[in-house]
Amino acid sequence: MKKILPSLLIAFLLIHFASCEKDDICVDGDTPLIVVGFYDIEDTTVFKDVPSIRIRAIDNDQILSDSDAFRFSDRTNSPDSLSIPLQISTGSTQFEFISDSADDEDTGEETGNIDQLTVNYSIREEFVSRACGFVAQFDDLTITLPESAENWIQDINVVQQTVENSNNIHVKIFH
């Protein structure tokens, strides 16, 4: 019996150590947001702010207002770049990018310049880690803007078609 007790102790210690592991916490990954940078059409290497920007998602008719997640505040001058989420239930998401956004004092209607962008992509499910499970990543990113003389957006350049993280700019908007 004296010999059994130390062995039992070793066994329980091994099981004990096995039960606390670093992979119980999800820190490794997330479904990325696409990062959009705003550049000057005159000098395409220089950032240019969009005055009083507002972005509205058409699919769920919601305004992107979470300034922590999207890195801009609604109806303020845009930062150099900001993040927007994509739908993972379908391979297409539509946004209204509004410049000089404001409400008409009488009617409450939007008076800014509205450009409607359609983002198309294919969704790839990716297993990140035990704790995070699956996230979505995006391939073949394209953005279309209907041609119009009133567009404030002059040109769009998708610099990274594959979106696996939100660390750098994927889309450049020139205005």
Next chain:
Amino acid sequence: MSKYFISLLIFSIGFSAIGQDEPIDLQPKDTVEYKQEYGLRVGIDLNRPLFTFLDEDYTGFEIVGDYRLTQKLYIAGELGNEEKTQTEDLGGTPLYNYTTSGSYLKLGVDMNTYENWFGMNNAITIGGRYSYATFSQTLNEYSIYEGNRFFNPTALLPGALPGEEFSGLNASWLEFVVGLKAELFANIYIGMSARLGFLITNSEAERFPNLWIPGFNRITDGSNFGVSYNYTISYLIPFYKKSKKKKEVPAESQ
């Protein structure tokens, strides 16, 4: 006639001297030797059937065996089959649910480090195994994790391909085993062992890695080590008996 008697006497003295040739051993050795049983010991793991009964997400069994080669050395092995369904969640939200199912074989040696008292047959062993498992993993259902819940505020969106099976997986590992066995009744032993596995090969699907291997147990991210244990009851089928070799061989006097 009398001179014949004298001759006969002298003659028989010679005989009696021959009769006394073998010296009388005043300290006779104990010739009763304890012979130890050698044979094949087979048994089953008690832990796995117990959890099969208790845990509805688990079924499994394991057959264990060893064959005694020398005083201390045994060839030992385990053969088992396990199926386990597990769910990973994030703060109560289920992320994914998967079932692993397969068989494994472990072969190696055990060395008894325990000096038994007279007549006892217990063992404290250290040993090693080479283990191989073939198995499949089925991703029953899963969700796509999104830290930002702008489009899906209430629930995570389910994945596109639930129920996908990843088959033909295999893994091999080396195992360090610490165990003990005690003879409960004649030829019936109970035992337990703790095992530390070191994964050598692990073939896994690109889409869904192996998170649990039958016989190896849970795989940890960024580590090759796994821990498992068993509790066994086994029966020794005796083949022959052999006494323990004396350590100091006394020099034979004749």
